[in-house]
Amino acid sequence: METLYHFINGRRVEGRSGRYGEVVNPADGQLIARVPLASAAETASAVEAAAAAFPAWRDTPPMRRARVLFRFIQLLNDNMDELARLISAEHGKVLNDAVGDVTRGMEIVEFACGAPHLLKGHFSENVGTDVDSHSIRQPLGVCVGITPFNFPAMVPMWMFPLAIVCGNTFVLKPSEKVPSTALRLAELMHEAGLPSGVLNVVNGDKEVVDTLLEHPVVEAISFVGSTPVAESIYHAATGRNKRAQALGGAKNHMLVMPDADLDNAANALMGAAYGAAGERCMAISVAVAVGDETADALIERLVPKVKNLQVGPGTEADKEMGPLITAEHRDRVKGYVDCGVEEGAQLLVDGRGLKIEGCEDGFFLGGSLFDRVTPEMRIYREEIFGPVLCVVRVADFASALEMINAHEFGNGTSIFTRDGDAARAFSSQVQAGMVGINVPIPVPMSYHSFGGWKRSLFGDVHMHGPEGIRFYTRLKTITSRWQAGLRKTVDFNMPTL
Ligand code: NAD
Secondary structure: OEEOOEEEOOEEEOOOOOOEEEEEEOOOOEEEEEEEOOOHHHHHHHHHHHHHHHHHHHOOOHHHHHHHHHHHHHHHHHOHHHHHHHHHHHHOOOHHHHHHHHHHHHHHHHHHOOHHHHOOOEEEEEEEOOEEEEEEEEEOOEEEEEOOOOOOOHHHHHHHHHHHHOOOEEEEEOOOOOHHHHHHHHHHHHHOOOOOOOEEEOOOOHHHHHHHHHOOOEEEEEEEOOHHHHHHHHHHHHHOOOEEEEEOOOOEEEEEOOOOOHHHHHHHHHHHHHHHHHOOOOOEEEEEEEOHHHHHHHHHHHHHHHHOOOEOOOOOOOOOEOOOOOHHHHHHHHHHHHHHHHHOOEEEEOOOOOOOOOOOOOOOOOOEEEEOOOOOOHHHHOOOOOOEEEEEEEOOHHHHHHHHHHOOEEOEEEEEOOOHHHHHHHHHHOOOOEEEEOOOOOOOOOOOOEOOEEOOEEOOOOEOHHHHHHHOEEEEEEEEEOHHHOOOOOOOOOOOO
16 A cells, blocks of 8 residues: 655655555545645745745746746646546546546646736836836735545646745645645656756645644745634634635536426536535535426436436446545535435435445435425535435525525526526626536636635635735835935825826
């Protein structure tokens, strides 16, 4: 069994804390590797390496910083197959989906390659007589990323490529459940020519996070994970005057109007609810059907598809859905299905008790489908993060909108309809950060920004796109006067034109 490492100051560093986490293949329950959980001192050494690398990296022209990323893109493409296999082995998602995980991350790198343009400032001539003014955006210093298990490649790449191309240095703490992808990405960045210390990966748990939050040199924290952790990290970071963006959990609704193309809506729901076993923060977990006729017709289409889901190891070509991340999480999701039955929802397809020959020790669960779910039920209120879709029946558009807006989460949402007015009213009035119109998973492209509302995001600034550039830089405005404008007298008044 392999023992993993940290990646600090351009090289692999053995863990010395004596504490390890287990990395398990969720498809067969077998131990793949043990991952060192860093101590406070090991974590601090990564921050120090990043701080030492900062002055030279900050002064490296943005075009040269971007060239490292151009080479990194090439290496991502060259190593796509290996990365997808690594992701599938530790996370369980099917291989094509794992390729998507890397590809969506790579798109952020492609966006980041435009940094010389994106970092251009503004210049105003003659803001006063013979006085000019210009604004520039400068890097912050050492930035930190803390990432969840569900996108081992994409979510780290929401963060470090932009932070780094803006001139910051970075310490990444990936999920201890899926540490290998982040380590590999850091190695590829170095193969692409990144100087030592600019990107460091420290493996570990809460102890690492607490050390990063407390370290005075750390300027900014980007976090993606569950809501309770997001909330506490946001407050801990901002309480120490660090910049923070903390993305949390979700409960994404798809509103299906009576005029929608229901075959299309049912197909869209299948991918959005059960793809990646529902372990996506943009997964649709609630289908809101307007009118009983819509609900009945939708369910008629969904039931055979859910029963027919091809569940198995992500490495098998014909599989649509892999296992859940851990046995505990599988049991938790199963517990939600039990709870839904107890609460009186109608369980139309029961994914509990699925057995897959040859994978008896894997953390599999079949797809579950509930009808007649109501807003007071726990299966409606809480994030399940598994292959469970709840259908809620409502009378009309207005009550659907009211219900969606009353939910504590507001990450993504979508409407399926042929009615432009309904779509426009929905996108204008819905309380969520990302909205799809006949698009089930409206994850913004890299040149737009990603983020939710309400308790799906703590902080003001979304990830990547223009907001990402803003997050990883701070504004400076310079006002200058040269010889021609020099004054001969003292002026004690506030300068005005
Ligand atoms: P998690 O909150 O358990 O862990 C996320 C990260 O925080 C990991 O690196 C983990 O080691 C660390 N962590 C965990 N507990 C901690 C604690 N008490 N103190 C400090 N650090 C801690 O989340 P997860 O289970 O890895 O990921 C699933 C969650 O992430 C879901 O809730 C999902 O909705 C959310 N998510 C959100 C988005 C988004 O964009 N909003 C994207 C992906 C995942």
